[in-house]
Amino acid sequence: MSVSIIVSSVKKVLASALTLSAIPDNWLQLIENKENHYTLNLSLPFMHDKIHRLWQQDILQDLSKNNTLKINGLEWKWQAAVAATQAPMGAKTLPQVKNIIAIASGKGGVGKSTVTTNLALALAAEGARVGILDADIYGPNQPNLLGITEKPQLQGKALIPMLKYGVQSMSIGYLLDSVQTPVIWRGPMVSGALQQLLYDTLWHELDYLLIDMPPGTGDIQLTLAQKVPVSGAVIVTTPQDLALLDVQKAVNMFKKVAVPLLGVVENMSYYHCPKCQHVDAIFGEAGGKQMAEQFELDLLGALPLNTDIRRACDAGVPLVVAAPEGEITQLYHQIAVKLAARLALRAAPMKRRFAKIVVE
Ligand SMILES: Nc1ncnc2c1ncn2[C@@H]1O[C@H](COP(=O)(O)OP(=O)(O)OP(=O)(O)O)[C@@H](O)[C@H]1O
Ligand SMILES: [Mg+2]
Numbered sequence: 575m576s577v578s579i580i581v582s583s584v585k586k587v588l589a590s591a592l593t594l595s596a597i598p599d600n601w602l603q604l605i606e607n608k609e610n611h612y613t614l615n616l617s618l619p620f621m622h623d624k625i626h627r628l629w630q631q632d633i634l635q636d637l638s639k640n641n642t643l644k645i646n647g648l649e650w651k652w653q654a655a656v657a658a659t660q661a662p663m664g665a666k667t668l669p670q671v672k673n674i675i676a677i678a679s680g681k682g683g684v685g686k687s688t689v690t691t692n693l694a695l696a697l698a699a700e701g702a703r704v705g706i707l708d709a710d711i712y713g714p715n716q717p718n719l720l721g722i723t724e725k726p727q728l729q730g731k732a733l734i735p736m737l738k739y740g741v742q743s744m745s746i747g748y749l750l751d752s753v754q755t756p757v758i759w760r761g762p763m764v765s766g767a768l769q770q771l772l773y774d775t776l777w778h779e780l781d782y783l784l785i786d787m788p789p790g791t792g793d794i795q796l797t798l799a800q801k802v803p804v805s806g807a808v809i810v811t812t813p814q815d816l817a818l819l820d821v822q823k824a825v826n827m828f829k830k831v832a833v834p835l836l837g838v839v840e841n842m843s844y845y846h847c848p849k850c851q852h853v854d855a856i857f858g859e860a861g862g863k864q865m866a867e868q869f870e871l872d873l874l875g876a877l878p879l880n881t882d883i884r885r886a887c888d889a890g891v892p893l894v895v896a897a898p899e900g901e902i903t904q905l906y907h908q909i910a911v912k913l914a915a916r917l918a919l920r921a922a923p924m925k926r927r928f929a930k931i932v933v934e
Pocket of ligand 1 (some may be wrong): 611680681682683684685686687688689710713715787789820841842877878879880881883885887888
């Protein structure tokens with residue numbers, strides 16, 4: 575009796591934290607060692623070094639509400655192993671990278687790069703091995719966001735990724751001086767550059783490689799969809815209607831090439847005035863939620879429009895690193911684990927062939 579109560583409480587708290595409808599049975603095991611002494615083994619398919627402490631508190635609080643329950647001892651064993659999503663047939667694989675996640679949007683300036691960097695750092699803080707590929711060949715932002723001014727070293731013809739804040743990264747911005755920004759490159763050159771940055775970088779054992787996508791549905795997106803074994807995509811949006819229309823294009827594009835959509839992040843969702851505590855939905859309300867429903871996607875989280883986010887990025891010390899215990903950092907962590915959990919739940923072999931797509 576007690577065993578099933580504890581198990582269902584754990585599942586309830588985890589399902590609510592991860593906004594999943596159900597928690598797989600094999601994620602947890604409860605053993606009664608002797609009269610009312612239990613060991614709870616939690617083996618989750620994603621890293622959760624930090625956030626599980628909050629979940630543990632929530633579970634204990636939930637259990638404490640049940641007066642009939644007798645627990646004389648509860649030993650927690652949290653374990654994690656990141657599953658690899660199998661590369662689709664036909665794509666050139668990166669054996670040392672378990673999962674490739676594209677962070678995309680239809681419209682520019684919605685905060686993809688900022689979200690990518692902070693999510694990467696949140697995943698790393700949870701214990702995952704993370705890399706960032708800046709796929710914005712025309713306007714790379716990761717060097718500024720990560721505060722990296724050095725150039726990468728070469729090993730033979732391969733590039734050694736830059737390592738900062740525990741995250742590996744590669745960007746064309748590390749290789750070119752700003753005056754050389756290749757704004758006039760044509761499609762094939764851009765596509766070639768992206769593939770080189772991805773395949774000629776010596777990524778060191780990664781659980782997740784996050785790809786910071788440029789806006790729109792152009793050559794870079796095509797290359798990515800057709801040539802790179804992407805495990806899943808996340809769409810960043812603001813609640814503005816126009817942004818949503820643009821985002822629909824990106825959603826459709828990923829759907830056409832059968833890249834699983836892991837969810838939507840609504841950025842600059844509301845403004846929380848630090849002086850008067852008023853919360854204002856500047857760009858309209860719940861656009862991300864609407865879009866998530868319309869496309870049957872999960873809303874992974876909503877982030878405020880906040881000066882600290884911008885300031886931290888401008889300074890090259892993203893907020894997740896600058897304020898590791900802050901409220902907004904917490905939001906990035908929640909989004910990061912929801913994303914990782916969804917990817918793991920989809921980790922069953924994906925039999926996806928690379929489709930030819932037409933971008934409208
Ligand atoms: N939640 C936020 N609160 C305040 N400022 C933000 C937030 N998210 C992003 N910004 C700021 O908005 C600007 C655009 O963000 P970012 O460069 O991440 O967008 P993007 O979608 O990657 O743009 P692009 O399409 O040009 O690649 C940056 O100055 C960034 O610091
Ligand atoms: Mg960007």
